[in-house]
């Protein structure tokens with residue numbers, strides 16, 4: 001009797017798991033890029049300007065996915081993979097844009113949808129300039145398509161890691177001081193008020209003192225042109 005009951009039980013568990021995962025449908029699912037605003041700049045109306053730090057203690061870029069099946073049912077417990085590819089234009093000569101966790105210019109993240117069918121992918125980095133992000137979300141791990149959604153977005157980033165090498169240190173201070181002396185400079189204006197002064201130094205100092213870094217990452221090559229001009 002037990003030998004008959006056990007497979008039936010397993011089958012019931014498996015079928016309920018499959019039902020919970022849908023699969024997600026591209027026409028019903030939603031993906032949107034944005035950022036978690038955790039810096040001193042006022043939230044801009046149009047330009048997606050953010051200050052990020054390799055240590056992740058400032059703003060982060062996020063991709064939110066809502067995985068929904070054809071019947072309009074949120075797909076719960078669905079493993080998704082997001083692949084991000086980066087291009088950009090550093091604002092300062094001789095600097096770079098840095099993506100924490102990336103290999104070459106590609107970052108691959110995985111997440112499992114929650115009870116509402118939602119998954120959030122986020123990442124941080126360093127450097128200053130326009131960063132263009134191409135993304136694809138793969139839902140094959142829960143029976144969905146290899147392209148649940150895809151898209152391209154641009155962000156205007158700046159960072160205490162001014163030269164974009166993944167760590168805040170004296171090399172960034174060397175680039176910050178001329179902007180402080182001049183009283184101006186986009187990359188050193190950490191509160192986005194149009195001037196570089198003591199207030200920006202106060203925002204920069206803790207990241208320098210902590211030698212904030214991400215231990216693994218890469219630059220956002222290749223260099224391309226911005227989709228739209230950063231402020």
Ligand SMILES: [Ca+2]
Nearest residue numbers: 161163165167
């Ligand atoms: Ca640096």
Ligand SMILES: [Ca+2]
Nearest residue numbers: 189191193195
């Ligand atoms: Ca400022």
